[in-house]
Amino acid sequence: MKEEFKEIAAYEPEDYLEQRDKLLQEPTFQKTIEGICSQILHGSINAQDIYQSIKQTENLEQWDQVILYPLMNWVVKNTSKGICLNGKENLTSNPSNAVYITNHRDILLDSTLLSMLIYNQLHTRPYIGIGTNLYVEPWIERIVRLNKAFSVRRGGLPRQVLRNSQLLSQYINYLVVENQQSIWIAQREGRAKNSDDRTQPALLKMLTMAGEGDFINRLLCLNLTPVSLSYEYDPCDYLKAMEMQLKRDNPQYKKTPQDDYINMQTGMLGYKGQIVFTITPTINCEVAEIRNTTNIRNEQAEAVSDIIDKHIHAHYHIFTVNKIAYDKLFNTSTFEKDYSEAQKADFEHYLEGQINKINIPDKDIDFLYQRILEMYANPLKNQLQATK
Numbered sequence: 001m002k003e004e005f006k007e008i009a010a011y012e013p014e015d016y017l018e019q020r021d022k023l024l025q026e027p028t029f030q031k032t033i034e035g036i037c038s039q040i041l042h043g044s045i046n047a048q049d050i051y052q053s054i055k056q057t058e059n060l061e062q063w064d065q066v067i068l069y070p071l072m073n074w075v076v077k078n079t080s081k082g083i084c085l086n087g088k089e090n091l092t093s094n095p096s097n098a099v100y101i102t103n104h105r106d107i108l109l110d111s112t113l114l115s116m117l118i119y120n121q122l123h124t125r126p127y128i129g130i131g132t133n134l135y136v137e138p139w140i141e142r143i144v145r146l147n148k149a150f151s152v153r154r155g156g157l158p159r160q161v162l163r164n165s166q167l168l169s170q171y172i173n174y175l176v177v178e179n180q181q182s183i184w185i186a187q188r189e190g191r192a193k194n195s196d197d198r199t200q201p202a203l204l205k206m207l208t209m210a211g212e213g214d215f216i217n218r219l220l221c222l223n224l225t226p227v228s229l230s231y232e233y234d235p236c237d238y239l240k241a242m243e244m245q246l247k248r249d250n251p252q253y254k255k256t257p258q259d260d261y262i263n264m265q266t267g268m269l270g271y272k273g274q275i276v277f278t279i280t281p282t283i284n285c286e287v288a289e290i291r292n293t294t295n296i297r298n299e300q301a302e303a304v305s306d307i308i309d310k311h312i313h314a315h316y317h318i319f320t321v322n323k324i325a326y327d328k329l330f331n332t333s334t335f336e337k338d339y340s341e342a343q344k345a346d347f348e349h350y351l352e353g354q355i356n357k358i359n360i361p362d363k364d365i366d367f368l369y370q371r372i373l374e375m376y377a378n379p380l381k382n383q384l385q386a387t388k
Contacts, residue, residue: 005171008151010127016060019142024051029139040269063146064119072116075109080272081232085117086315087279092122094282095223097180099172099207100126102227102277103197103312104186106236106267107134107260110229111184112147114277118182126182127175129168131189134264136257154189169209177211177221184227187308193240194371195378199308201301215297219287219304226308228278228315234375235270236263238354241371245364276317283307313386316379321347325376335380 011019023029030047037047057063076083100118104110111128119125125148133154135141145151150171153164175181187199204219211218234240239262246253283304290303323335324347355368 002174004167005174008153008167008171009145010148010150011060011145013060016063016146017058019146020054020057020063023139023142023146024054026137026139026142028137032137032139060146060148068112068147069116069119072112075268076113076275079235079269081274083113083117083275083277084317085121085277085279086317088121090225090279090281091118094225094279096122096182097176098126098182098223098225098282099176100182100184100225100227100279101187101199101203101308102184102229103195104188104191105195105229105231105234107191107264108144109267110186111149113275114184114227114229115148117277124182126184128184129172129186133257134260136261152185165206166209169206169211172207172222173210176223187312191240193244193375195234195375196382197309197312197379199305199312201298201305204301204304205297215300216287216291220284223282223284224287224304224308225282226280226311226315228280228312228317230276230278230317230319230379232273232275232319232321233271233350235272236267237372237375238357238368239263239266240375241355241368242358242360244371245367246360248367249362273321274317274319278315278317280311280315283311309382310386313379313382316383318380318383321350321376322380325373326380329370329373329377330381 030051033050034047037043037045037050053066054063057066100114102110102114111130115125115128128147128149129152130144130149131152131154132141134144135151141151150168152168155161156164172183172185175183185203187197187203189200189203192198207222208215208218211221213221239259243253243255243259286307287304290300293303294300320339320343323338324344327333327335351369351372354372355365358368
């Protein structure tokens with residue numbers, strides 16, 4: 001590991017024992033585990049048993065097998081109908097050092113669940129990028145960096161933002177190009193609150209700050225691979241809608257670290273229905289063809305973003321709730337043959353229940369209702385556009 005990457009890099013094998021011991025000594029980590037065991041698991045698992053299991057792990061591989069994968073399996077079993085991976089054949093036909101770019105729904109689960117699914121197929125898993133704004137407690141940073149995550153630094157003055165972007169690009173190239181590893185990164189900074197998933201061209205520019213050759217050559221070396229993820233239900237939908245109203249009513253509103261913590265906890269433990277990930281082929285051929293249309297970097301970045309978006313949109317798994325939401329939002333009967341009146345009533349009941357969880361001043365029920373409807377309608381709207 002190059003010294004300049006130490007502060008942002010995922011923990012290496014030689015870091016494990018030191019970071020494990022520091023994690024176990026974090027008072028807020030201990031308090032969180034005890035709260036989960038008593039309030040969520042209702043005493044079915046003892047906090048001391050978890051501490052002992054962690055203490056007995058000796059390396060990152062044991063951490064994965066003893067802590068990470070059992071936790072993810074528990075989440076899938078207890079908060080969803082199950083998880084499915086489509087496009088498995090692309091994992092073996094695509095280059096092994098791919099940059100997986102996905103739409104972004106859940107702060108922690110998007111990357112961690114995909115990582116587990118890829119491991120089940122390839123027996124190796126990608127490094128993952130996590131924003132430092134989520135490090136609301138010291139133990140959270142230790143946990144994510146033990147889970148093969150590297151830090152994406154957020155905020156700062158313009159000069160510091162530039163330096164952070166350059167360092168991040170160098171580290172990603174170090175992983176993918178020099179060491180032939182794969183990584184996961186979201187298509188944009190932060191989640192798309194309304195599920196209208198769009199890749200930020202700035203992300204592609206960051207990825208190509210390091211590397212050799214022109215913009216297109218640098219992208220080709222990264223083997224960009226879009227991944228489409230779909231949750232039947234988003235347990236954070238009401239929190240996202242609430243944030244939209246708070247920002248509407250106060251343009252200066254910003255989430256607090258506690259808000260991020262609540263979103264992480266709700267996303268992890270809330271009901272998600274069916275979860276589907278779809279791996280698409282690498283887009284190298286399409287990226288290479290962009291040279292034939294423009295040699296202006298900004299236009300190239302926009303074109304690559306559009307390609308990524310089209311693949312993500314086309315490969316959404318569309319659920320019944322998406323069809324109901326689409327018809328309701330756009331006041332159509334386009335998909336009414338695909339669902340029953342009972343299913344429609346169930347979804348209405350779900351929306352009412354989610355809105356009832358929101359407790360803010362001047363609560364605008366009509367606004368909140370429309371925002372949550374958009375979250376479920378937009379994936380279908382985008383897929384229809386992408387597959388015309």
